[in-house]
Amino acid sequence: MSEPTSPEKIFPVSWDQFHRDARALAWRISGDGPFEAIVCITRGGLVPAAVVSRELGIRLIETICIASRHNYRDQGELMILKQVAKDVVDKAGGKGAGVLVVDDLVDTGKTASVVRDILPDAHFATVYAKPKGRPLVDTFITEVSQDTWIYFPWDMGLAFQPPIAKGPVG
Template sequence: MVDARSDKAFPVSWDQFHRDARALTWRLSGDQKWQAIVCVTRGGLVPAAIVARELGIRMIETICVASYHNYKDQGSLKVLKPVSQEIIDLGGGEGAGVLVIDDLVDTGRTARLVREMLPKAHYATLYSKPMGRPIVDTFITEVSQDTWIYFPWDMGLTFQPPIAG
């Protein structure tokens, strides 16, 4: 969650996002043979597509959770679509052999909710903030809690003022 007074921004270009998703894949490629990916929508859709392609995974499921209702502040969590029982039952149950992909872990609230449904799944994100970091198994880049990450689908090409003002 970003403080309304914070001007810490971490803009991520499409190129950087793709590099980070491939770096995440490299970290995950030696762990085990994943049976399925569960992507946390909407942020997990793009990295999940990249990871699925790179690892040759065809079984892809979504869990639809709404937490950011105005793009700045996390509100109450709402599960719009849960994970199917077929995915939960993989690997002997509780999501064993399942790879959960999201773009970011912020406070960890969404990750905890997904972990309750899939306690044996491997949770991976591209970006992590300190409050959510203990919840994920694998991530690529950590940013401070008061930094807002601007994903490529959130941005247009505009002038950016210098950090020092």
């Protein structure tokens, strides 16, 4: 996710909000299956995949591990650290039919494009989408502008938030 330059637009997401949004994603795609497996894109896709798998009753969960952030702020070259297991790919006819790919966010679409190349017939679902990546996903819940930085609950602790009109504290 490309972090915006000033003025910074931020979208903080609480655990409660993320859980509601992940359940909404499951509800939205519930009629699109049947899905035999979920492939989640780690790490961000792990949490929504757990919620979606529970809601849809999908027990086969696989990961594809792609590193796209080599230093927190900048997206570097994409590296596939772990491929989708061969038995899941084979089960899906080699192209992803019957597979649900889940991630937390599609940003520029670079990661989604890599996964689409591997599983072109999979249904791709993300909780949040930005305009550049949105064409690569089939289903999402909330769209945010390209220059918005999403603060996911696993990245935050409890801290004071200044009012929007006041700007950053410093």
